[in-house]
Amino acid sequence: MKKILIIQQKMIGDVLTSTFLFEAIKKKYPHLQVDYLINAHTYPVVKNNPYIDNIVQLSPEDEKNIFRLLHFAKKNIHGKYDTIIDVYSKIQSNLFTLLSGAKTKVAHYKWYTTRIYNHRVAFISHDKDGTIKDRLRLLEAIFPEPFSANPPRIYLSAEEEQKGREFLTHNGIHPSKKLYMIGVLGSSPGKTYPLPYMAQLIDYVARHTEGEFLFNYIPRQRKEVQQIFQTCSPKTRERIHIDTYAPGLRDFLCVLKHCNAFIGNEGGAVHMAKALNIPTFSIFAPHISKAAWELFPNEKDRAVHPADYKPELFTKKIKKEELYQRFTFDLFEEDLLHFLQSTK
Structure with missing residues (x-):
């Protein structure tokens, strides 16, 4: 495992929350490249984050047009990563994962993810701290040891x-x-x-x-x-x-x-x-x-x-x-x- 893409689209709060995954990975595996795929409008909350190597931004124009979306996936995702961590776990991120060619693919368990991902994790999000635990369990499905989570941070100059x-x-x-x-x-x-x-x-x-x-x-x-x-x-x-x-x-x-x-x-x-x-x-x-x-x-x-x-x-x-x-x-x-x- 050398290059990881974490996918978390749509809501600003979700994109910000999931940034703790990068700190968790980088503190244990600083040699790994860990990139973030997000919707472009959420970029301001992750700008300057020192734990994210590269930020892949999906524009509204690319998202709304299937041909542009496929071109986006070919240009930015296909053949570039050996591991995909799909926090979003929706149809669009399923498509990105399917087209990635990555060997290791992990997402939350849903009926339509069976044929795409080789690691699927069940939700426990209604439990105390469930939102954090759900994300940590995605990491623990593919890494050999447990991780801890620190609160997300926004980095202003x-x-x-x-x-x-x-x-x-x-x-x-x-x-x-x-x-x-x-x-x-x-x-x-x-x-x-x-x-x-x-x-x-x-x-x-x-x-x-x-x-x-x-x-x-x-x-x-x-x-x-x-x-x-x-x-x-x-x-x-x-x-x-x-x-x-x-x-x-x-x-x-x-x-x-x-x-x-x-x-x-x-x-x-x-x-x-x-x-x-x-x-x-x-x-x-x-x-x-x-x-x-x-x-x-x-x-x-x-x-x-x-x-x-x-x-x-x-x-x-x-x-x-x-x-x-x-x-x-x-x-x-x-x-x-x-x-x-x-x-x-």
Whole structure:
């Protein structure tokens, strides 16, 4: 085994999470070449990672056209690797693996992977730390000894950190001010804490701190963000820089690095904050396993889930939308207060 390609496509949080595999391999086998195949839009979270030898980026144009996709595979994958570790384990990555010509191919067990991979690993992702264990088990299927996992990290240069400071100053946010990044929306409506409750949360943080607020969102989400903003109290609105948002993902990371905490919906932004060593308070959607996705828990990070406060609801047949409506802010406001006190 000399050259390894790890495949993890699509979601930013997944791409970032899987970077711990590179550190795990490189610390034991520094002589191995370990490359990463990702979607191009996720590149900012892996840029400058010292454990990744080469990053193979799949563009939207290549992904959407079957002929370009086949050309991409021939140019970037075929005959270049003796080992494929397919963390993504979906149809597209199956195709890449099939066309790779690699001798060793490992993926998670699915009914359609039988003929492609010679090592298939069953999921255990609903267990505690299951998301991490699932990935580690892919390595342990082909290496002779167990591996340990360190929390993923995002690597910003000194120049990038300075760029983030200058961006904030340019937008009227003084470095001496407490600054909270609020994840006001999830990656989908089903992963988004009810908007009126989120406004209550922001008002609560404003009452208990002297900080200012940035909202993490993209322009197409402006309508929902404006709804939350208008629901907040007038005093809170004075401290929200609603029109201040970074133009790109790497720019966002440069700004996030200077925040005192990230508070909001669980998802990719939470993982990014953790990877920058920023304290996080994350709100899990009812259908997302906290046990599996509260990655690398520690004293400075907190996470809440409806089952933490109303476990009896999960023994009944209740739609996830209704479960979220019953997850009122008062249930966890004391936990949020403890978090705010710990970040002072």
